[in-house]
Amino acid sequence: MKFISSHASLLCALTLLPLQLSADVAVPDKELKEARSLIKSFGGDLKAALKPAMKSGGPVNAIEVCNLQAGPIAETISSQSDWKVARTSLKVRNADNTPDNWELKTLLQFEQRKAAGEDIKKMDHAEVVTQEGQTLYRYMKAIPTADLCVKCHGSxxxxxxxxxxxxxxxxxxxxxxxxxxxxxxxxxxxxxE
Ligand code: HEC
Structure with missing residues:
Protein backbone atom coordinates (compact mmCIF):
# COMPACT_ATOMS: atom_id res chain seq x y z
CA MET A 1 0.00 0.00 0.00
CA LYS A 2 2.87 2.27 0.95
CA PHE A 3 4.49 1.54 -2.41
CA ILE A 4 1.36 2.42 -4.30
CA SER A 5 0.96 5.76 -2.61
CA SER A 6 4.60 6.77 -3.10
CA HIS A 7 4.38 5.61 -6.69
CA ALA A 8 1.27 7.68 -7.21
CA SER A 9 2.91 10.76 -5.75
CA LEU A 10 5.94 10.22 -7.95
CA LEU A 11 3.72 10.10 -11.01
CA CYS A 12 2.00 13.20 -9.79
CA ALA A 13 5.32 15.00 -9.27
CA LEU A 14 6.41 14.00 -12.77
CA THR A 15 3.38 15.52 -14.38
CA LEU A 16 4.01 18.72 -12.46
CA LEU A 17 7.65 18.99 -13.51
CA PRO A 18 8.44 21.82 -15.91
CA LEU A 19 8.38 21.02 -19.60
CA GLN A 20 12.19 21.06 -19.90
CA LEU A 21 12.00 17.53 -18.54
CA SER A 22 11.29 16.39 -22.06
CA ALA A 23 14.87 17.31 -23.01
CA ASP A 24 16.06 14.36 -20.89
CA VAL A 25 13.67 11.91 -22.52
CA ALA A 26 15.27 9.95 -25.32
CA VAL A 27 13.91 9.86 -28.85
CA PRO A 28 12.68 6.23 -29.31
CA ASP A 29 14.88 3.86 -31.34
CA LYS A 30 12.14 3.28 -33.90
CA GLU A 31 12.00 7.02 -34.64
CA LEU A 32 15.79 7.26 -34.88
CA LYS A 33 15.86 4.43 -37.39
CA GLU A 34 13.16 6.14 -39.42
CA ALA A 35 15.03 9.48 -39.38
CA ARG A 36 18.32 7.86 -40.41
CA SER A 37 16.70 5.96 -43.26
CA LEU A 38 15.01 9.13 -44.56
CA ILE A 39 18.40 10.86 -44.59
CA LYS A 40 19.79 7.99 -46.65
CA SER A 41 17.03 8.52 -49.23
CA PHE A 42 17.40 12.31 -49.19
CA GLY A 43 21.21 12.22 -49.45
CA GLY A 44 21.02 9.52 -52.11
CA ASP A 45 18.48 11.44 -54.21
CA LEU A 46 20.55 14.63 -53.95
CA LYS A 47 23.70 12.85 -55.09
CA ALA A 48 21.76 11.11 -57.86
CA ALA A 49 20.68 14.54 -59.12
CA LEU A 50 24.05 16.20 -58.64
CA LYS A 51 26.49 13.66 -60.05
CA PRO A 52 25.16 13.30 -63.62
CA ALA A 53 24.62 17.06 -63.82
CA MET A 54 28.24 17.67 -62.81
CA LYS A 55 29.39 15.08 -65.34
CA SER A 56 27.39 16.33 -68.27
CA GLY A 57 27.48 20.09 -67.78
CA GLY A 58 30.03 20.73 -65.03
CA PRO A 59 29.39 22.68 -61.84
CA VAL A 60 27.81 25.69 -63.57
CA ASN A 61 25.03 23.50 -64.96
CA ALA A 62 24.78 21.55 -61.70
CA ILE A 63 24.09 24.75 -59.74
CA GLU A 64 20.81 25.03 -61.62
CA VAL A 65 20.05 21.42 -60.74
CA CYS A 66 20.75 21.98 -57.03
CA ASN A 67 18.84 25.20 -57.09
CA LEU A 68 15.78 23.65 -58.68
CA GLN A 69 15.84 20.19 -57.13
CA ALA A 70 17.03 20.36 -53.52
CA GLY A 71 13.74 21.87 -52.31
CA PRO A 72 11.39 19.53 -54.21
CA ILE A 73 13.45 16.46 -53.22
CA ALA A 74 13.17 17.50 -49.55
CA GLU A 75 9.42 18.04 -49.98
CA THR A 76 8.89 14.64 -51.61
CA ILE A 77 10.81 12.84 -48.87
CA SER A 78 8.89 14.81 -46.22
CA SER A 79 5.54 13.98 -47.81
CA GLN A 80 6.34 10.26 -47.67
CA SER A 81 6.69 10.29 -43.88
CA ASP A 82 5.70 12.15 -40.71
CA TRP A 83 9.04 13.93 -40.65
CA LYS A 84 9.90 17.31 -42.08
CA VAL A 85 13.25 16.89 -43.78
CA ALA A 86 15.64 19.73 -44.63
CA ARG A 87 19.26 20.88 -44.60
CA THR A 88 20.84 23.67 -42.64
CA SER A 89 24.27 25.15 -41.91
CA LEU A 90 26.14 27.77 -39.89
CA LYS A 91 26.82 29.45 -43.26
CA VAL A 92 23.89 29.06 -45.64
CA ARG A 93 23.71 29.54 -49.37
CA ASN A 94 19.90 29.62 -49.48
CA ALA A 95 18.40 31.75 -46.70
CA ASP A 96 15.47 29.29 -46.52
CA ASN A 97 17.96 26.92 -44.86
CA THR A 98 18.81 29.31 -42.01
CA PRO A 99 18.98 27.40 -38.70
CA ASP A 100 16.50 28.05 -35.89
CA ASN A 101 17.77 28.29 -32.29
CA TRP A 102 17.82 24.56 -31.63
CA GLU A 103 19.58 23.87 -34.94
CA LEU A 104 22.10 26.62 -34.26
CA LYS A 105 22.90 25.15 -30.84
CA THR A 106 23.29 21.67 -32.34
CA LEU A 107 25.51 22.89 -35.22
CA LEU A 108 27.77 24.66 -32.70
CA GLN A 109 27.94 21.47 -30.62
CA PHE A 110 28.91 19.52 -33.76
CA GLU A 111 31.84 21.94 -34.27
CA GLN A 112 32.90 21.44 -30.64
CA ARG A 113 32.65 17.65 -30.96
CA LYS A 114 34.74 17.80 -34.16
CA ALA A 115 37.35 19.98 -32.40
CA ALA A 116 37.44 17.36 -29.63
CA GLY A 117 38.42 14.75 -32.23
CA GLU A 118 35.10 13.06 -33.05
CA ASP A 119 34.67 11.64 -36.57
CA ILE A 120 32.04 13.76 -38.36
CA LYS A 121 30.91 10.94 -40.66
CA LYS A 122 28.73 9.43 -37.94
CA MET A 123 28.04 12.58 -35.94
CA ASP A 124 24.39 13.08 -35.04
CA HIS A 125 22.13 14.29 -32.27
CA ALA A 126 18.52 13.48 -31.32
CA GLU A 127 16.40 15.25 -28.76
CA VAL A 128 12.81 15.58 -27.59
CA VAL A 129 12.13 19.30 -27.67
CA THR A 130 9.15 21.32 -26.46
CA GLN A 131 8.55 24.32 -28.65
CA GLU A 132 5.64 26.70 -28.51
CA GLY A 133 3.65 24.16 -26.49
CA GLN A 134 4.31 21.35 -28.96
CA THR A 135 6.46 18.29 -28.29
CA LEU A 136 8.77 17.42 -31.17
CA TYR A 137 11.30 14.76 -32.00
CA ARG A 138 14.25 16.54 -33.55
CA TYR A 139 17.22 14.90 -35.21
CA MET A 140 20.31 16.26 -36.96
CA LYS A 141 23.17 14.55 -38.76
CA ALA A 142 26.38 16.30 -39.80
CA ILE A 143 27.18 16.55 -43.52
CA PRO A 144 30.91 16.29 -44.27
CA THR A 145 32.51 18.33 -47.07
CA ALA A 146 33.79 15.93 -49.75
CA ASP A 147 36.00 16.53 -52.80
CA LEU A 148 32.99 17.04 -55.03
CA CYS A 149 31.58 19.76 -52.78
CA VAL A 150 34.50 22.22 -52.86
CA LYS A 151 33.81 23.01 -56.53
CA CYS A 152 30.80 24.96 -55.30
CA HIS A 153 31.52 25.44 -51.58
CA GLY A 154 35.32 25.79 -51.51
CA SER A 155 37.56 28.82 -51.34
CA GLU A 193 1.17 12.71 -31.33
C1 HEC B 1 27.15 22.35 -58.49
C2 HEC B 1 27.38 23.11 -57.30
C3 HEC B 1 27.26 22.40 -55.96
C4 HEC B 1 27.94 21.31 -55.56
C5 HEC B 1 28.95 20.48 -56.31
C6 HEC B 1 27.51 21.07 -54.18
N1 HEC B 1 26.59 22.01 -53.80
FE1 HEC B 1 25.73 22.20 -51.97
N2 HEC B 1 24.59 23.71 -52.63
C7 HEC B 1 24.62 24.19 -53.92
C8 HEC B 1 23.50 25.08 -54.12
C9 HEC B 1 23.14 25.79 -55.41
C10 HEC B 1 22.82 25.11 -52.88
C11 HEC B 1 21.55 25.87 -52.55
C12 HEC B 1 20.38 24.92 -52.78
C13 HEC B 1 19.06 25.54 -52.45
O1 HEC B 1 18.73 26.59 -53.06
O2 HEC B 1 18.34 24.98 -51.62
C14 HEC B 1 23.54 24.24 -51.98
C15 HEC B 1 23.15 24.02 -50.68
C16 HEC B 1 23.74 23.10 -49.85
C17 HEC B 1 23.35 22.85 -48.47
C18 HEC B 1 22.16 23.47 -47.73
C19 HEC B 1 22.57 24.58 -46.82
C20 HEC B 1 22.82 25.88 -47.55
O3 HEC B 1 24.00 26.27 -47.61
O4 HEC B 1 21.87 26.51 -48.06
C21 HEC B 1 24.19 21.90 -48.00
C22 HEC B 1 24.19 21.31 -46.60
C23 HEC B 1 25.09 21.53 -49.07
N3 HEC B 1 24.80 22.30 -50.18
C24 HEC B 1 26.05 20.57 -48.98
C25 HEC B 1 26.80 20.12 -50.06
C26 HEC B 1 27.68 18.98 -49.99
C27 HEC B 1 27.97 18.16 -48.75
C28 HEC B 1 28.21 18.81 -51.24
C29 HEC B 1 29.13 17.71 -51.73
C30 HEC B 1 28.65 16.35 -51.59
C31 HEC B 1 27.65 19.86 -52.09
N4 HEC B 1 26.79 20.62 -51.33
C32 HEC B 1 27.96 20.05 -53.42
C33 HEC B 1 25.54 23.91 -54.90
C34 HEC B 1 26.40 22.83 -54.86
Missing amino acids: QLDNAVAAKLKEHYPYDQAVGYNVGDIRGAFTLTKIV
Whole structure:
Protein backbone atom coordinates (compact mmCIF):
# COMPACT_ATOMS: atom_id res chain seq x y z
CA MET A 1 0.00 0.00 0.00
CA LYS A 2 2.87 2.27 0.95
CA PHE A 3 4.49 1.54 -2.41
CA ILE A 4 1.36 2.42 -4.30
CA SER A 5 0.96 5.76 -2.61
CA SER A 6 4.60 6.77 -3.10
CA HIS A 7 4.38 5.61 -6.69
CA ALA A 8 1.27 7.68 -7.21
CA SER A 9 2.91 10.76 -5.75
CA LEU A 10 5.94 10.22 -7.95
CA LEU A 11 3.72 10.10 -11.01
CA CYS A 12 2.00 13.20 -9.79
CA ALA A 13 5.32 15.00 -9.27
CA LEU A 14 6.41 14.00 -12.77
CA THR A 15 3.38 15.52 -14.38
CA LEU A 16 4.01 18.72 -12.46
CA LEU A 17 7.65 18.99 -13.51
CA PRO A 18 8.44 21.82 -15.91
CA LEU A 19 8.38 21.02 -19.60
CA GLN A 20 12.19 21.06 -19.90
CA LEU A 21 12.00 17.53 -18.54
CA SER A 22 11.29 16.39 -22.06
CA ALA A 23 14.87 17.31 -23.01
CA ASP A 24 16.06 14.36 -20.89
CA VAL A 25 13.67 11.91 -22.52
CA ALA A 26 15.27 9.95 -25.32
CA VAL A 27 13.91 9.86 -28.85
CA PRO A 28 12.68 6.23 -29.31
CA ASP A 29 14.88 3.86 -31.34
CA LYS A 30 12.14 3.28 -33.90
CA GLU A 31 12.00 7.02 -34.64
CA LEU A 32 15.79 7.26 -34.88
CA LYS A 33 15.86 4.43 -37.39
CA GLU A 34 13.16 6.14 -39.42
CA ALA A 35 15.03 9.48 -39.38
CA ARG A 36 18.32 7.86 -40.41
CA SER A 37 16.70 5.96 -43.26
CA LEU A 38 15.01 9.13 -44.56
CA ILE A 39 18.40 10.86 -44.59
CA LYS A 40 19.79 7.99 -46.65
CA SER A 41 17.03 8.52 -49.23
CA PHE A 42 17.40 12.31 -49.19
CA GLY A 43 21.21 12.22 -49.45
CA GLY A 44 21.02 9.52 -52.11
CA ASP A 45 18.48 11.44 -54.21
CA LEU A 46 20.55 14.63 -53.95
CA LYS A 47 23.70 12.85 -55.09
CA ALA A 48 21.76 11.11 -57.86
CA ALA A 49 20.68 14.54 -59.12
CA LEU A 50 24.05 16.20 -58.64
CA LYS A 51 26.49 13.66 -60.05
CA PRO A 52 25.16 13.30 -63.62
CA ALA A 53 24.62 17.06 -63.82
CA MET A 54 28.24 17.67 -62.81
CA LYS A 55 29.39 15.08 -65.34
CA SER A 56 27.39 16.33 -68.27
CA GLY A 57 27.48 20.09 -67.78
CA GLY A 58 30.03 20.73 -65.03
CA PRO A 59 29.39 22.68 -61.84
CA VAL A 60 27.81 25.69 -63.57
CA ASN A 61 25.03 23.50 -64.96
CA ALA A 62 24.78 21.55 -61.70
CA ILE A 63 24.09 24.75 -59.74
CA GLU A 64 20.81 25.03 -61.62
CA VAL A 65 20.05 21.42 -60.74
CA CYS A 66 20.75 21.98 -57.03
CA ASN A 67 18.84 25.20 -57.09
CA LEU A 68 15.78 23.65 -58.68
CA GLN A 69 15.84 20.19 -57.13
CA ALA A 70 17.03 20.36 -53.52
CA GLY A 71 13.74 21.87 -52.31
CA PRO A 72 11.39 19.53 -54.21
CA ILE A 73 13.45 16.46 -53.22
CA ALA A 74 13.17 17.50 -49.55
CA GLU A 75 9.42 18.04 -49.98
CA THR A 76 8.89 14.64 -51.61
CA ILE A 77 10.81 12.84 -48.87
CA SER A 78 8.89 14.81 -46.22
CA SER A 79 5.54 13.98 -47.81
CA GLN A 80 6.34 10.26 -47.67
CA SER A 81 6.69 10.29 -43.88
CA ASP A 82 5.70 12.15 -40.71
CA TRP A 83 9.04 13.93 -40.65
CA LYS A 84 9.90 17.31 -42.08
CA VAL A 85 13.25 16.89 -43.78
CA ALA A 86 15.64 19.73 -44.63
CA ARG A 87 19.26 20.88 -44.60
CA THR A 88 20.84 23.67 -42.64
CA SER A 89 24.27 25.15 -41.91
CA LEU A 90 26.14 27.77 -39.89
CA LYS A 91 26.82 29.45 -43.26
CA VAL A 92 23.89 29.06 -45.64
CA ARG A 93 23.71 29.54 -49.37
CA ASN A 94 19.90 29.62 -49.48
CA ALA A 95 18.40 31.75 -46.70
CA ASP A 96 15.47 29.29 -46.52
CA ASN A 97 17.96 26.92 -44.86
CA THR A 98 18.81 29.31 -42.01
CA PRO A 99 18.98 27.40 -38.70
CA ASP A 100 16.50 28.05 -35.89
CA ASN A 101 17.77 28.29 -32.29
CA TRP A 102 17.82 24.56 -31.63
CA GLU A 103 19.58 23.87 -34.94
CA LEU A 104 22.10 26.62 -34.26
CA LYS A 105 22.90 25.15 -30.84
CA THR A 106 23.29 21.67 -32.34
CA LEU A 107 25.51 22.89 -35.22
CA LEU A 108 27.77 24.66 -32.70
CA GLN A 109 27.94 21.47 -30.62
CA PHE A 110 28.91 19.52 -33.76
CA GLU A 111 31.84 21.94 -34.27
CA GLN A 112 32.90 21.44 -30.64
CA ARG A 113 32.65 17.65 -30.96
CA LYS A 114 34.74 17.80 -34.16
CA ALA A 115 37.35 19.98 -32.40
CA ALA A 116 37.44 17.36 -29.63
CA GLY A 117 38.42 14.75 -32.23
CA GLU A 118 35.10 13.06 -33.05
CA ASP A 119 34.67 11.64 -36.57
CA ILE A 120 32.04 13.76 -38.36
CA LYS A 121 30.91 10.94 -40.66
CA LYS A 122 28.73 9.43 -37.94
CA MET A 123 28.04 12.58 -35.94
CA ASP A 124 24.39 13.08 -35.04
CA HIS A 125 22.13 14.29 -32.27
CA ALA A 126 18.52 13.48 -31.32
CA GLU A 127 16.40 15.25 -28.76
CA VAL A 128 12.81 15.58 -27.59
CA VAL A 129 12.13 19.30 -27.67
CA THR A 130 9.15 21.32 -26.46
CA GLN A 131 8.55 24.32 -28.65
CA GLU A 132 5.64 26.70 -28.51
CA GLY A 133 3.65 24.16 -26.49
CA GLN A 134 4.31 21.35 -28.96
CA THR A 135 6.46 18.29 -28.29
CA LEU A 136 8.77 17.42 -31.17
CA TYR A 137 11.30 14.76 -32.00
CA ARG A 138 14.25 16.54 -33.55
CA TYR A 139 17.22 14.90 -35.21
CA MET A 140 20.31 16.26 -36.96
CA LYS A 141 23.17 14.55 -38.76
CA ALA A 142 26.38 16.30 -39.80
CA ILE A 143 27.18 16.55 -43.52
CA PRO A 144 30.91 16.29 -44.27
CA THR A 145 32.51 18.33 -47.07
CA ALA A 146 33.79 15.93 -49.75
CA ASP A 147 36.00 16.53 -52.80
CA LEU A 148 32.99 17.04 -55.03
CA CYS A 149 31.58 19.76 -52.78
CA VAL A 150 34.50 22.22 -52.86
CA LYS A 151 33.81 23.01 -56.53
CA CYS A 152 30.80 24.96 -55.30
CA HIS A 153 31.52 25.44 -51.58
CA GLY A 154 35.32 25.79 -51.51
CA SER A 155 37.56 28.82 -51.34
CA GLN A 156 38.81 28.84 -54.93
CA LEU A 157 35.79 28.74 -57.16
CA ASP A 158 35.96 28.79 -60.90
CA ASN A 159 34.96 32.26 -62.18
CA ALA A 160 31.92 30.97 -64.04
CA VAL A 161 30.78 29.05 -60.96
CA ALA A 162 31.23 32.09 -58.71
CA ALA A 163 29.27 34.25 -61.16
CA LYS A 164 26.40 31.77 -61.42
CA LEU A 165 26.21 31.42 -57.65
CA LYS A 166 26.12 35.19 -57.23
CA GLU A 167 23.26 35.40 -59.73
CA HIS A 168 21.10 32.91 -57.79
CA TYR A 169 22.34 33.60 -54.26
CA PRO A 170 23.49 37.21 -53.80
CA TYR A 171 23.82 36.60 -50.03
CA ASP A 172 25.67 33.28 -50.32
CA GLN A 173 27.74 32.48 -47.22
CA ALA A 174 28.41 28.82 -48.07
CA VAL A 175 31.94 29.14 -49.45
CA GLY A 176 35.43 28.74 -48.01
CA TYR A 177 34.99 25.09 -46.98
CA ASN A 178 37.79 22.52 -47.06
CA VAL A 179 37.42 18.78 -47.49
CA GLY A 180 36.70 17.32 -44.03
CA ASP A 181 34.87 20.41 -42.71
CA ILE A 182 31.28 20.13 -41.54
CA ARG A 183 29.36 21.67 -44.47
CA GLY A 184 26.07 21.59 -42.58
CA ALA A 185 23.55 19.07 -41.39
CA PHE A 186 20.40 17.23 -42.30
CA THR A 187 17.65 18.33 -39.95
CA LEU A 188 14.48 16.36 -39.26
CA THR A 189 11.45 17.24 -37.17
CA LYS A 190 8.43 15.15 -36.22
CA ILE A 191 5.46 16.29 -34.17
CA VAL A 192 4.81 13.80 -31.35
CA GLU A 193 1.17 12.71 -31.33
C1 HEC B 1 27.15 22.35 -58.49
C2 HEC B 1 27.38 23.11 -57.30
C3 HEC B 1 27.26 22.40 -55.96
C4 HEC B 1 27.94 21.31 -55.56
C5 HEC B 1 28.95 20.48 -56.31
C6 HEC B 1 27.51 21.07 -54.18
N1 HEC B 1 26.59 22.01 -53.80
FE1 HEC B 1 25.73 22.20 -51.97
N2 HEC B 1 24.59 23.71 -52.63
C7 HEC B 1 24.62 24.19 -53.92
C8 HEC B 1 23.50 25.08 -54.12
C9 HEC B 1 23.14 25.79 -55.41
C10 HEC B 1 22.82 25.11 -52.88
C11 HEC B 1 21.55 25.87 -52.55
C12 HEC B 1 20.38 24.92 -52.78
C13 HEC B 1 19.06 25.54 -52.45
O1 HEC B 1 18.73 26.59 -53.06
O2 HEC B 1 18.34 24.98 -51.62
C14 HEC B 1 23.54 24.24 -51.98
C15 HEC B 1 23.15 24.02 -50.68
C16 HEC B 1 23.74 23.10 -49.85
C17 HEC B 1 23.35 22.85 -48.47
C18 HEC B 1 22.16 23.47 -47.73
C19 HEC B 1 22.57 24.58 -46.82
C20 HEC B 1 22.82 25.88 -47.55
O3 HEC B 1 24.00 26.27 -47.61
O4 HEC B 1 21.87 26.51 -48.06
C21 HEC B 1 24.19 21.90 -48.00
C22 HEC B 1 24.19 21.31 -46.60
C23 HEC B 1 25.09 21.53 -49.07
N3 HEC B 1 24.80 22.30 -50.18
C24 HEC B 1 26.05 20.57 -48.98
C25 HEC B 1 26.80 20.12 -50.06
C26 HEC B 1 27.68 18.98 -49.99
C27 HEC B 1 27.97 18.16 -48.75
C28 HEC B 1 28.21 18.81 -51.24
C29 HEC B 1 29.13 17.71 -51.73
C30 HEC B 1 28.65 16.35 -51.59
C31 HEC B 1 27.65 19.86 -52.09
N4 HEC B 1 26.79 20.62 -51.33
C32 HEC B 1 27.96 20.05 -53.42
C33 HEC B 1 25.54 23.91 -54.90
C34 HEC B 1 26.40 22.83 -54.86
